[in-house]
Amino acid sequence: MKIIAFTFAGGSRYSFQMFSKKISHFIVEEYPGRGLRIKEKMLTEIDMIIEDLLPKVIKEIETTKEYIIYGHSMGALIGFLICHRLQELEIKSPLKLVVSGRNDPSLKRDKKIADLPNIQFWEEVIKIGGIPDELKKHPELIDFYVPILKADFKAIEDYHYEKSEKLKVPIDVFYGKSEGISENEIEGWKNHSTEKVVLNSLEGNHFFIYDNESFFVNYFESLTTNIHIPIN
Template sequence: MARKDSWIKPLRGAADARARVLFFPHAGGAASFYAPFAQRFPEGYDVAAVQYPGRQERWGEPFVTTVEGLADRLVPSLRRWAAKPVPLVLVGHSMGASVAFESMLRLGHDRLTAHCRLVVSGRAAPSVTQEAQTFDSDQDLLDHLARLGGTDAAILSSPDLMDLVLPAVRNDYRAVTSYRPAPDAVVETPVLCLTGDRDPQVTAEEAGAWKRHTTAGFRLKMLPGGHFFLSDHPDTVVRLVAECAEFGDR
């Protein structure tokens, strides 16, 4: 991008991009999680990730405390990304799927979704009611993160590193817990849903319910693994996202 944007961190550029991909991190996650994925895309893909406030180079900035607030704050950056007439794929994992969905709804209000696609991963559909997760202590939360995977073991075992990471995790889990999406909200763009066949957070039925939230095509793809199945299958995930960019839901 021509201007520096604190919300969008470039991971792989393309001078004359034929498609653009923007990743949305999970709760407590950061843009750097997707750097290994970015390098696997074909030539001509412009790949970046959203960087939420309160982590990495935005460590000193105050957190945004709601999913809807994150989407609202992202809209100006997304308008610039959606302005180019090439396929734009928003890819969100776990909490990131909710932020990406809310962001796509806002782009739809601006009539900027004609060449957009949405990939949601590791997240139940907005119309699915799930019991809110609560944790009695930081240790309970750490144990939960360890069970899910996705957090470096070296971070989980280091009190100093966890002191840095835990505030972002706590904030994001509160945001997810308080998120109340409209159960009948729909986007006007193809949706690809990815889910792990052993994900303790999302059943196949809850993932498949994303079909209710698009007026365009829908595809559900189940991959082996738990909540962070995508880390075990980066090449497959990249291939599916690239296919979504090129062909929509087909």
């Protein structure tokens, strides 16, 4: 069974190495303009990103009987929308959608920062916990990452939710207890599927997936081997 994964804003396939190195068939779909796709033009609209990724996801689906979709933060929104497109096209749905670090996708973003000057933008991203600790230790990388982050934030901030048919896929939702997402904002995920939606809080900030690496490795392995491990 494959896990098809989508990273957070500014991320690349290397952002999920802690999973892909330990879990078989953990496949990270990379956005244009970073990682192995660094020479491609970055996209600043969610719909364009979805249309770019969709054929790549379908190609992966064609070579597996069952699969799971996972995304963190921006990747959670991407995964959610990919599931909708697959359902609309009547293509085999995932056994489960797993999302982390993202509130109810129907909620509007109150604050927009993508158009700020670079230094101010970087400071705002740090304030909202949008940069992993490891990256904060290397300020010399700011000039490289800011254009990528701005493109991703632009896509997220300009996204407008459109109500559509509910997913027919169970959803596991994870969020960090210290990342500033309220229970009410998380509860909204239950409105997006006809199947069971399980909400789970873990210790940590927006990048709690790194603080809970062992937990997630075991969790993903349990999904791919069909061994049930209680998560709530």
